[in-house]
Amino acid sequence: xxxxxxxxxxxxxxxxxxxxxxxxxxxxxxxxxxxxxxxxxxxxxxxxxxxxxxxxxxxxxxxxxxxxxxxxxxxxxxxxxxxxxxxxxxxxxxxxxxxxxxxxxxxxxxxxxxxxxxxxxxxxxxxxxxxxxxxxxxxxxxxxxxxxxxxxxxxxxxxxxxxxxxxxxxxxxxxxxxxxxxxxxxxxxxxxxxxxxxxxxxxxxxxxxxxxxxxxxxxxxxxxxxxxxxxxxx
Amino acid sequence: xxxxxxxxxxxxxxxxxxxxxxxxxxxxxxxxxxxxxxxxxxxxxxxxxxxxxxxxxxxxxxxxxxxxxxxxxxxxxxxxxxxxxxxxxxxxxxxxxxxxxxxxxxxxxxxxxxxxxxxxxxxxxxxxxxxxxxxxxxxxxxxxxxxxxxxxxxxxxxxxxxxxxxxxxxxxxxxxxxxxxxxxxxxxxxxxxxxxxxxxxxxxxxxxxxxxxxxxxxxxxxxxxxxxxxxxxx
DNA sequence: GCCGCGCCTTGACGGTCGTCAAGCTTGCCG
DNA sequence: CGGCAAGCTTGACGACCGTCAAGGCGCGGC
Numbered sequence: 001x002x003x004x005x006x007x008x009x010x011x012x013x014x015x016x017x018x019x020x021x022x023x024x025x026x027x028x029x030x031x032x033x034x035x036x037x038x039x040x041x042x043x044x045x046x047x048x049x050x051x052x053x054x055x056x057x058x059x060x061x062x063x064x065x066x067x068x069x070x071x072x073x074x075x076x077x078x079x080x081x082x083x084x085x086x087x088x089x090x091x092x093x094x095x096x097x098x099x100x101x102x103x104x105x106x107x108x109x110x111x112x113x114x115x116x117x118x119x120x121x122x123x124x125x126x127x128x129x130x131x132x133x134x135x136x137x138x139x140x141x142x143x144x145x146x147x148x149x150x151x152x153x154x155x156x157x158x159x160x161x162x163x164x165x166x167x168x169x170x171x172x173x174x175x176x177x178x179x180x181x182x183x184x185x186x187x188x189x190x191x192x193x194x195x196x197x198x199x200x201x202x203x204x205x206x207x208x209x210x211x212x213x214x215x216x217x218x219x220x221x222x223x224x225x226x227x228x229x230x231x232x233x234x
Numbered sequence: 235x236x237x238x239x240x241x242x243x244x245x246x247x248x249x250x251x252x253x254x255x256x257x258x259x260x261x262x263x264x265x266x267x268x269x270x271x272x273x274x275x276x277x278x279x280x281x282x283x284x285x286x287x288x289x290x291x292x293x294x295x296x297x298x299x300x301x302x303x304x305x306x307x308x309x310x311x312x313x314x315x316x317x318x319x320x321x322x323x324x325x326x327x328x329x330x331x332x333x334x335x336x337x338x339x340x341x342x343x344x345x346x347x348x349x350x351x352x353x354x355x356x357x358x359x360x361x362x363x364x365x366x367x368x369x370x371x372x373x374x375x376x377x378x379x380x381x382x383x384x385x386x387x388x389x390x391x392x393x394x395x396x397x398x399x400x401x402x403x404x405x406x407x408x409x410x411x412x413x414x415x416x417x418x419x420x421x422x423x424x425x426x427x428x429x430x431x432x433x434x435x436x437x438x439x440x441x442x443x444x445x446x447x448x449x450x451x452x453x454x455x456x457x458x459x460x461x462x463x464x465x466x467x468x
Numbered sequence: 469g470c471c472g473c474g475c476c477t478t479g480a481c482g483g484t485c486g487t488c489a490a491g492c493t494t495g496c497c498g
Numbered sequence: 499c500g501g502c503a504a505g506c507t508t509g510a511c512g513a514c515c516g517t518c519a520a521g522g523c524g525c526g527g528c
Contacts, residue, residue: 071382073390081382096368096375103382127364133371134330140374141330147381148305148315148337154388155429156307159515187476195389197516202477218476393485421506431486436507452506 005040022089025131037121043108056100058116062086065112069104080193093140095119162194163204176226183219239274256323259365271355277342290334292350296320299346303338314427326370329353396428397438410460417453
């Protein structure tokens with residue numbers, strides 16, 4: 001694999017781990033152990049980190065950039081299951097499968113860097129640290145909650161709802177009235193994430209704009225009245 | 235709460251736990267502990283076990299009957315997230331939330347019985363038993379896999395596919411050629427499970443029947459050629 | 469510069485599937 | 499036995515949204 005570097009004596013990374021929700025419960029010895037079984041991987045947009053069906057030997061932590069986890073239908077349609085950004089970890093749940101295989105493709109969106117930790121090494125640490133065990137479980141619980149929400153959205157709601165819902169998810173908590181947000185990724189990526197076509201996304205934004213609820217200028221969207229938009233879901 | 239009975243000296247239940255994937259790693263003392271913090275709950279079809287938003291104090295193990303976990307949209311449409319049958323457990327992932335609340339409604343479909351275990355007691359046991367911890371995580375991993383699959387199905391596939399996919403999921407593993415299956419629940423329940431209307435389900439079964447792929451007689455369906463049906467997904 | 473390519477938008481069209489309504493069968497109960 | 503409700507089916511209709519096609523805009527490479 002190219003763009004791979006060892007992590008010996010990377011004190012900045014060590015400090016990062018100490019503040020990370022998944023690793024903060026570990027002591028110095030344990031930190032050293034997992035770093036000895038980890039490596040850094042740099043990637044560009046379009047680089048493939050793994051494919052669906054590959055044997056899963058690593059869990060990952062994002063350090064910079066962004067990437068997408070996605071599946072393809074037989075006729076080549078792409079559904080993005082998740083967009084990953086720092087400081088998220090992913091593929092944790094692979095650890096507990098009998099024959100671990102990644103269930104999605106993984107590809108870079110914006111160039112960046114991930115740290116890969118060997119699953120076997122991390123599993124061994126879990127036995128020693130119930131607190132870390134709990135952190136993993138809390139993490140998995142959050143993922144499950146997000147899945148319930150997504151399944152509900154996909155089966156109970158129409159595309160209009162999904163677009164509005166996505167916009168509202170970008171509003172900082174507590175914000176009210178007029179809010180300016182910037183789309184974090186290209187629109188075609190967003191469309192694949194919320195399971196609509198780029199055309200439908202474009203048209204829906206247009207309708208919202210015509211109705212005076214938002215203003216669109218490239219990837220900057222001004223929500224004129226957050227509450228009104230929230231109620232607008234029909 | 236009515237239909238609730240204590241579990242002291244229920245030796246049959248104790249034996250059941252010993253063979254259950256979630257509890258088999260516990261020793262006799264630990265079994266006694268959780269049984270001291272558990273109760274049995276009988277229910278009929280239509281009985282509400284909990285509602286979405288209720289504080290989650292228990293995890294559950296099905297002993298008999300069946301029930302549904304579901305959500306409602308604003309306009310009253312029901313999406314069944316999961317059908318539970320023995321010997322499944324559910325709501326395990328609630329244990330790791332900060333302020334645990336059930337994220338779905340739970341209602342009886344066929345009369346039966348569940349065992350409710352206090353979350354606090356079970357959490358305490360997890361600290362002592364890494365093996366049980368692992369069992370919980372393996373369980374959550376399976377749920378996550380199932381969610382990925384469902385999200386993929388909902389976003390990449392049409393209703394025809396979902397019906398065929400559901401039928402195939404009822405075929406016993408390894409079966410080939412002509413297979414006779416019985417629908418496990420009423421059709422309206424199945425429809426809500428796979429996110430189509432009862433009308434669409436009915437029409438799709440009709441089409442498959444007209445094309446000579448299946449034969450339908452009430453809740454008994456004969457799949458004439460499993461492989462042909464598998465390929466029929468378009 | 470200018471060409472080509474990717475991203476986004478807009479329009480026209482058509483299929484899928486949900487909605488509404490009617491009718492059928494079955495089982496339950498007075 | 500008649501009446502009623504529930505479950506399922508079938509038909510007619512229409513909205514939603516995906517597909518196909520065309521065109522504008524910005525950007526990088528030659």
